[in-house]
Amino acid sequence: MNTDVLIIGAGLVGASTALQLAMRGCHCTVIDKDSPGRHASGSNAGGLRQLNRDPAEIPLTVEAAKMWHDIESLVDSDCDARFPGQLRVAENQYDLDKLEQRAAMVRAMGYQHEEIIDKKELYQLVPALAPHCVGALICRGDGFARPYHALTAFRQKAESLGATFHSNTEAYSIEQEGDGWSVRTSQGTYNSKILVNCAGAWAGELAAKMHKPVPLSPKALMLMVTERLPHFVDPVMGAASRKLSFKQMQNGTLIIGGALVAKLDFAQGTTDIDWQQLAASAKTVTDFFPQLKNVRVVRAWAGIEGFMPDNIPVIGASKSMHNAYHAFGFSAHGLQLSPVIGRILAQLILDGSTELPIEPFNINRFNTEVSQ
The missing domain is CATH 3.30.9.10 (D-Amino Acid Oxidase, subunit A, domain 2)
Structure with missing residues (x-):
């Protein structure tokens, strides 16, 4: 199975990334070891919060709040959001x-x-x-939304624009082949130009397979x-x-x-x-x-x-492998950020940069290495 971008993890961040890529004409496939929203994305408290954020997150959460207040224009649903x-x-x-x-x-x-x-x-x-x-x-x-309603809206809008979602598809091995990727899963092998790690609590395992272990708990x-x-x-x-x-x-x-x-x-x-x-x-x-x-x-x-140990996420391009990106470790406050994280990742993948400050979320802030 071939795709332009393979996203591992079909939670809110993965679905948001797929949507933003699909909006720009990029063919992407999203796989998940379980079903979309089976874990944090479908079972959280639904908070849409700018209040009391880590200072590094403030520019992102303020931008995300603008997106949430107009969420219906993005995903054709209000996600039961209230403010x-x-x-x-x-x-x-x-x-x-x-x-x-x-x-x-x-x-x-x-x-x-x-x-x-x-x-x-x-x-x-x-x-x-x-x-x-x-x-x-x-x-x-600030306010709240219904997480599973939001996740469904993001996924359905992404699918309407050409993104593909595959549940019960667990990634067993990840290999870089030239500038692309080959991912062997429980449902066959996926080949893609770009790999995105949005695997939530399982993202640390994927990061280690990509030669960048992190202290995710x-x-x-x-x-x-x-x-x-x-x-x-x-x-x-x-x-x-x-x-x-x-x-x-x-x-x-x-x-x-x-x-x-x-x-x-x-x-x-x-x-x-x-x-x-x-x-x-x-x-x-x-x-x-x-x-x-x-x-x-x-x-x-x-x-x-x-x-993550500092309770802020990892967001950005891999520092150890080509054509790979990370967005994980949201430490129980990712719902608010999910629309803007998808936009940031799409910009990084397609444009090579983003206008929002993401350096504090660099994966290299953790001094962990593995020999290749």
């Missing part, structure tokens, strides 16, 4: 001082999307919040969802000093996260929910919203994601 804002709540003056320092840093970089609000405005926005909070950091343009982050409730909160809720992350969805359910890690058997691709951690997370939610104390949790799950 009620996101808060990091301060419970005391120490918290508020930290948040003010953060807002000042963002302003110093030339951006205005993070701002401090006082107690009065906080309770105007979230009147159901427990009364002890003193203010918050807000990004008014697979982890499984847990989420839980409650029964449906009457509407009581608009913004996505977070906290300055505690692991709090939740949002009320359109149907009234609450999606509750907070970077809680499940037990993971990576070799088998299975996870075990840690109910004690989830109980502690639920307690945090009720500290901020005591009226939720008797609300039922109806489901919990975990999605497998790849984490």
Whole structure:
């Protein structure tokens, strides 16, 4: 099977890359060892967040936010995206001082999307919040989408433009032949001019096969969802000093996260929910919203994601092999970035450069080498 570009990994980043390439007339094939969105892309909390990003990610997340606010023009679907804002709540003056320092840093970089609000405005926005909070950091343009709806929209639009997706196709070996690539898989051999590693938690294995091992750690982050409730909160809720992350969805359910890690058997691709951690997370939610104390949790799950030591991704051309590119290690915050990452990769592949600053995401920031 021959293709111009072979993308390994059919999650949001892989699908976005395929879409951007297809929009420019490039024939690409996307393969995945499972099915599109089986892991992190289909099981995350759906956050669309500029708030509290690593400084290196700020130019990318601001550009991605513009794309999300007009996502229907890109993928013919609104992806159930909503933008009620996101808060990091301060419970005391120490918290508020930290948040003010953060807002000042963002302003110093030339951006205005993070701002401090006082107690009065906080309770105007979230009147159901427990009364002890003193203010918050807000990004008014943040929000959330439904991850699997978004993934499906990206994939279907890419397919409509000629991209091909193959599920249950695991890459066994990768060989460079001249300036191109030969990838042997469970469904046959693919030959391509360009290879793109978007394999999520499995991307480290591919990077090693491409002579550039990286310190990627697979982890499984847990989420839980409650029964449906009457509407009581608009913004996505977070906290300055505690692991709090939740949002009320359109149907009234609450999606509750907070970077809680499940037990993971990576070799088998299975996870075990840690109910004690989830109980502690639920307690945090009720500290901020005591009226939720008797609300039922109806489901919990975990999605497998790849984490880098510095919690920012690898994005860019391979430094060890020709005609190869990487985009992985999004460390549980890749949904927001996915539209712009696809655009960046398409620019790198077809134009040789991108206008966005990606040097901080260079794979060579990790001092790992392997002999060829």
